[in-house]
Amino acid sequence: MIARWAVASLFFVCLIGIWQLVFNTQIWSPLLLPSPSSVMLYLWSAVEDGTLWEATLVTVRRLLLGYGLGILIGLPLGLLTASFRWSQDTIGVLALGLQTLPSVCWVPLALLWFGQTEAAMLFVVVMGTLWSLIIATDTGVRTIPPIYSRAARSMGSSGFHTWTHVKLPAALPFLLSGMKQGWAFAWRSLMAAEIYVTILTGFGLRHLLHYGRELNAMDQVIGVMLVIVLIGLAVDKTLFAPVERLLHRRWGTARQ
C-alpha cells in the first residue's frame, strides 16, 4: 500500500519536475507556459481571496443537482425500457439517438428556452447525463442471467419483490458503471454549459477558466484546469471507488 503511494507520488513529482525543466529552457514564453510555482501562487491567491472556493462550490452544486436529477429520471426510465418491448421501441430508441448528441449541442436550445438562467445550465447537465444512464441501466438489467429470476420465481418471489430483491441488485455492477459514465458526462456537459451561459446567479469554475483565457492569465487557466481534474479524481476515489471495491469483493471480480 505504501509502495503504491510512493510510486504514485514519485510519478507526479517527476511530472512537475519535467514541467519545471521545460519552463527553465525558455523555449516557450512564460506567458504561454508559466512555471509550476506561478500556478501554485495563483491557486493560493485564489483560495485566499475566496474566488476559487466560491467557483468550486457553485460548480459542484450545479453538478450534483443536475447529476442527481439525471439519475432520478434516468434510472426508472432505464428499468422501464428493459422491461417492456413498447418502451424499448420508444424511449429506448430516443435515448440511443440522443445519447450520440454531444452535450454542447443542447446549449443553444437551452439558451433560447430558458435564457441566461440556472435552469438552462441544469437542463444541459440533465440532458448530458440522462440518455447514457438510461442505456447503461437498460443494458445492465438485460444482462442479468435469466436463471436468477427463475430461481427467485420458484421461491415465490414475483412482481415488485423480484425487482427490488433480484433484478436491481443483480444489475448493480452495471448500474454503477452507468452512473460513473453518467458522472463523466455530467461534468463535461456542465463545463460546456458554463462557457455559454454567462449568468449572474453564480460564477463557476468554467467561468474562471474562461476569464483566465480572456485575460491571457495562463497561470489561472492551468490552475483552474488542475482543480477541475482534481475534483473529478476526488469524486471517483471517494464516491465510486469504495462502492466498486465492495461490488468486486462480493461478485469475486476483484483485481488484486
Place this chain on the structure above:
Amino acid sequence: MERLVSSTDAVPTKLVLEHVSKWFRTSSLHVQALDDVTLRIADGEFVCLVGPSGCGKSTLLNLIAGLDRPDRGTVQGDGQTISGPGPHRLMMFQEAALFPWLTVLGNVLFGLKLVKGLRASECREKAEYFLELVGLKRFMHSNVHELSGGMRQRVALARSLAPNPSVLLMDEPFGALDALTREQLYGDIQRIWSQHRKTIVFVTHNVREAVCLGDRVILFSPNPGRIREEFSIPLPRPRDINSVDLARYSTEITRVLKSYVHSEVAG
C-alpha cells in the same frame, strides 16, 4: 431396510400429471417438447427422470414447479391444479443459481423470508440449521464466489430445503461437478431425503446417478418427449454408486435407453 415404492394407492399421491403436452414456438421453430405424458408420483417418493437432452425432462420440471403451464393436460399437486410457483415445490438448478450479491446465509434466507408468518429469528434459525445440515455453517458469512462448485450446490440445496417444501425439483443439480464431489453429494442427498422425507423429482442424463438415487427411474425419449419405460429400483439405502448391484441395474437401463435412442436416429 429395503424400501419398495410403487405408485399404488397405499401411499398418498403427491403429484399427478395427466396427458400433458407442451409445445414451444419461436419465430422459426415449432417444437413439441412433451407428448401425452402421464405420471403419478407418491408422497415421499424419489423419482429420477432420465433421457437424452431435448427429451423434455426439464420442461416437465418447470411445469411441476409452476414456472410454465401445459398446453394440454393437467398437472396437479396434492389434488390441486398447479397454477404458479409456490414454496411447496422448490426448484434447484444445474448451474449454481445462487445470488452473488448475497452472502451464503443471505442466499438461504432469501426463500425463507418469502414464507409467510415466519419471524426473522425463526428464519435465521432455520437457515443456520440447513447450512449445518449440508456442512457449510462455517461458511455462512462467505461470499458465493469464494466457494467451490460442490459447496455452491450444497448452498443451493440448503436454500431449496430451508422453506420446507414438500416437493423438491432438481434439474441436473450435479451436472457441472467433478465425480468425487458428486459422490459426496449423493450421500448427502440420500441422508437428507431419508431424514426429511421430501418428494424428490430429479432430472439427469446420467443413468447410474438415477439408479443410485431413485426409487423409480423413468426413461424419456426425445422429439417429442415421451415416457418410454419405468424401472423400480428396490436396492437398499444408502446406496453406493460404485456397488455391483447398482451397476447391474444401470447396465440394463442403459441398454434399453440406447436401443430406443438408436432406433430413433436410424428411423
